[in-house]
Amino acid sequence: MTSLHAYPPTTMVVMDSVHSALVSIPVACFSLTVFTDVIYWQTSNLLWLHFSEWLLLAGLVLGVLALIVRAVDYLVRGVRPSWLAVVGAVVVLVLATINSFVHTTDGWYAVVPGGLVLSVATVLAMIVTAWLDRDRSHYV
DSSP states (O other): OOOSSSSOHHHHHHHHHHHHHHHHHHHHHHHHHHHHHHHHHHHOOHHHHHHHHHHHHHHHHHHHHHHHHHHHHHHHHOEEOOHHHHHHHHHHHHHHHHHHHHHTSOGGGGTTTHHHHHHHHHHHHHHHHHHHTTTOOEEO
């Protein structure tokens, strides 16, 4: 059986696995931010605000790293993701960045109402982006 691609299947599996692993962490972090924001809203315990801040930071760092891996994959192997999915991923990261800045303000106003609304908007943008990327990447 011959492959149409210049790279062995193991390279394709490794790159896809690395990208999938990197994408799953921001999804979990941004989703948990909604959870920690709701708990902070209900309890006013600053610990939950700090959890939200750290979750946003971890999600942003690994989300940018996942975009870099996907860009390298595009440049090296010619894997072309859906442009709607790329725009959606950038929108998610921009919303999360704004949310991170909102969460750095002091006390109650860091979460209620702006931080909580931005956290929910980020999760909704992730859902829409996943729906747009349902066809997955294809080769040039």
